[in-house]
Amino acid sequence: MREILAIYFKEISDAMRDRRTLMMVLASSLLLVPLLLFVFSTVMSQVESQAVDRSVLAVNMKDAPSLENYILRQGYQIKQAPADYEEKSRNKELTKPVLIVADNFEENLAQLKKVELEIAYDTSNRQAEMGLRPLRTLLNGYVQERSGLALMMRGVSAEVLQAVEVKERHISRPDERRVTITGMLPMVLIMAIVMGGMFAAIDSTAGERERGSLEPLMMNPVSGLQLAIGKTAAVASVSVLIVILTVSSFFPAQSLIANEALRAEFQFAWKDALAFLVVLIPLAAALSALQVALSLTCKTFKEANVRNQLLSLVVSFMPMFFLLNPGKEPAWLGWVPIMAQTQMMNQVLKGELVSLNAIAIALSVCCVIVAVSLLFVSRKMREVVME
Structure with a gap:
């Protein structure tokens, strides 16, 4: 345990040393959500202003x-x-x-x-x-009135053409929230996790290989598994910090929402924040372990950066499934990382309860990813020395 902690604090110290990258990641995690909500509310206010004008x-x-x-x-x-x-x-x-x-x-x-x-x-x-839609609505009303008057002039009631009346009946729960623009926020959170841990994962593996500092580290009396746990835990700590800061930024972001409708829709309380953390922290650990394993297969920082960018691209496309298929989600989504977390975060934003079964499945999948990645990294560490 002492060896793992030593490796962990060494990696944390290395991550803190690159202050420019660290500050950029931390600043983006704190500012991204407030900026997005401000932009969303501004756009919605412009749309409503056209309707009110x-x-x-x-x-x-x-x-x-x-x-x-x-x-x-x-x-x-x-x-x-x-x-x-x-x-x-x-x-x-x-x-106009x-x-x-x-x-x-x-x-x-x-x-x-x-x-x-x-x-x-x-x-x-x-x-x-x-302003096109309000004007079209106004002109359609004129056309209907004109058609009705023309029929009345010929002794025909306009109600003959309106024998069927269509009404809407909403069957949603009274406490259910609408999720429109804010449905993009889970995607933003996941990308913040991926980008936040990527630099630390690359620097602690491919970066050390390129600098030649990984081989001397392996000469110490530590096992490959201890190295894997220490490095992965350090990267995961950075990712978890990004998660906490990004979720915390939701609270001050609410004060920047200029649109009343969006403010009423986006009701983010402490219980929602805790639900987000329960969902995202295991995912942050799984993605960190995966990034460390992927970066260790590369010999240079540049090569690792390219591969991790491809991973980020794949991760960013996975939540698109919910935009392309807005109906009932199939049961197998609960077993797919990223998609399962996106689904649960959307439920939290809607004010729905996330089932313990869904959380347990997502947690189990993340644990499997972490375990497989640690075993791969521990074996790869010894191969690196032999190369």
């Missing part, structure tokens, strides 16, 4: 008095669009789409001719595109 930019509205009357009755203001609205939309000076009324709109409509209303906006102008 009761104004319509229009061209040639004088040829559509009935449409003008309808828009005003809905509580909207009509503003004349500038003559160079196309150029201003391209330059992002206009933040422009409604273009065709010439002789009212006359053609009275003669039962087909008429068109055009909505102009630049597709690269994201803020203007956000």
